[in-house]
Amino acid sequence: MDSRPDVLVIGGGATGAGIARDLALRGVDATLVDRDGLSAGTSGRSHGLLHSGARYAEADGPEARECLKENQILRRIAGACVRETRGLFVQLAGDDPAYFAAKRDACDDAGIPTEIVDADAVREAVPGLAADVERAMWVPDGVVSPSRLVAANAADARDHGAQIRTHAPVESMTREDGRIESVTLDGDADETVRPRYVVNATGPHAGRIADMAGVTVSMRPTRGVMVSVAYDGLEPVLNRCREPADGDIVVPHEGEVVLGTTSVTVDDPDDYERADWEVERTVEECAAMLPAVADADRVRTWWGVRPLYEPDEAARGGRGISRGFHLLDHDAEGLANCCSIVGGKLTTYRKMAEATADLVCDRLGVDADCATADRDLPGASEPDRLDAFVREFDGQGPTDADIVGR
Structure with missing residues (x-):
């Protein structure tokens, strides 16, 4: 079976779910896929800190300011996803x-x-x-509950037309004339997706997915x-x-x-x-x-x-403290319809998603602004509803196993 979404987002962590939500709110037909349940990777296996930016302040002032801004946005829109x-x-x-x-x-x-x-x-x-x-x-x-946060983003994306496909690992990709023509999914999906654009939001696995697409993303996980x-x-x-x-x-x-x-x-x-x-x-x-x-x-x-990006880590040397993100447009490598988003942190996932969605919309000719900073996540004030989203998307990670479903 074939599907033909405008955008295929690979990776069901906070950034991938945030991208799917952002695109769906702009009217873009998006499909989000992950090989396991949502939050199965980096997002759901953190310590759960909602950064103020102080941890990075002396090492990277601009990143610290961005962190503070996103911290304040999440406090407004995420409700019981944060404490x-x-x-x-x-x-x-x-x-x-x-x-x-x-x-x-x-x-x-x-x-x-x-x-x-x-x-x-x-x-x-x-x-x-x-x-x-x-x-x-x-x-x-x-403190942030990543399982709730990711599931709420996915639920809002779904409510605005996105397809959320968990347990759907990417098996292979085909290229034609400098574009990804098709992506074959395995697992529960067992289908071929023929998207207009592909976003690689797979965190520490970004290099492997990039290899499938015939481009290079150097990671140092x-x-x-x-x-x-x-x-x-x-x-x-x-x-x-x-x-x-x-x-x-x-x-x-x-x-x-x-x-x-x-x-x-x-x-x-x-x-x-x-x-x-x-x-x-x-x-x-x-x-x-x-x-x-x-x-x-x-x-x-x-x-x-x-999901650390190798060139950034090499430039900093040692145990780098900054966690800025990098949006890589693979058009420069001869692949016109693909980008990768790497680095970053849970606190800034929404900004990472916004930057990625801006690029995708530009490539697709979509004229629509980001709305995610001003719109509450579904279930934000209803912990039981948030936990239902976690169950729906098989999104329970170890970070907040003591919080979700209490």
Whole structure:
């Protein structure tokens, strides 16, 4: 069976679902496909932080400002997909005070609101903090439920005419005269799609999908571990205020906290080592901020793979802290009807989708503006409805398994 949508979006994470939603709201006939359920990859395997931009402020001011803007948009449109917890950057004894000052100044430059509090005030706000906390800085971080967020985007796309095809892996592509002519789907779909345009939004798998299309996307995926432990009563996100390192973030959930993370390059985003040392180091380092997590019951452990773009990572060197995105138009490689969107982060998925949809609409001659920043996601104020979307699209990831369906 053949289908002929205007656009085929490959990849059912936040960015892919966001692109399908954006295109559908502009009246474009879109089909979204993923090889598993939605959120099965990077989006559903994060620590669930809704970034304020503070984490990137001193390394990439423009990206930090974009992060803050998207944070504010999601708070408006996403309802029960997010929790407004705030965040703390914590300086412990031995941490470089100059780094704390640089972080604060960079946040000021980026327009990120901050409030510095002394050791007594921060321990009063978070009683379980380590005794050697010297000071901390409040920032507008939050927590996001990626399973709900992705499913709500897919539901809005579907409600505006998009087809959502889960468990439909791409098996092959054919090219003709510098264009992708057809894409063969396997799994539950077992069909051939003949789109006018193809978007590769497959995160760390973008290189493999690009190879099928006869173009090149160089990725440097890295794995990171998350450990969820039983801990009740933590309200803000805790960030260790030091140079990026293993085990420097604690994200509050309901009756649990998620400890993260590591950064280890992998060759294959499907087949990589899950090393015990990563778990132990992450727990040990996070316990330096919140000592009780060292002996807390471990609820679940998972790894995620970051979709890092090789040229950007090579330019930065080492463990880069920026998470900007890159929209690659493959017309420059002789493939007129295909682009890839790589990099980025969950918090900025909507902006990534907007940039991609702008390019696609330009190529298709569609004159319609983005509406996703001003339109509430369906079910935003109804957690049960959001959770029904997650079930509909088989979209449950480990990040928010303690939240969805409670």
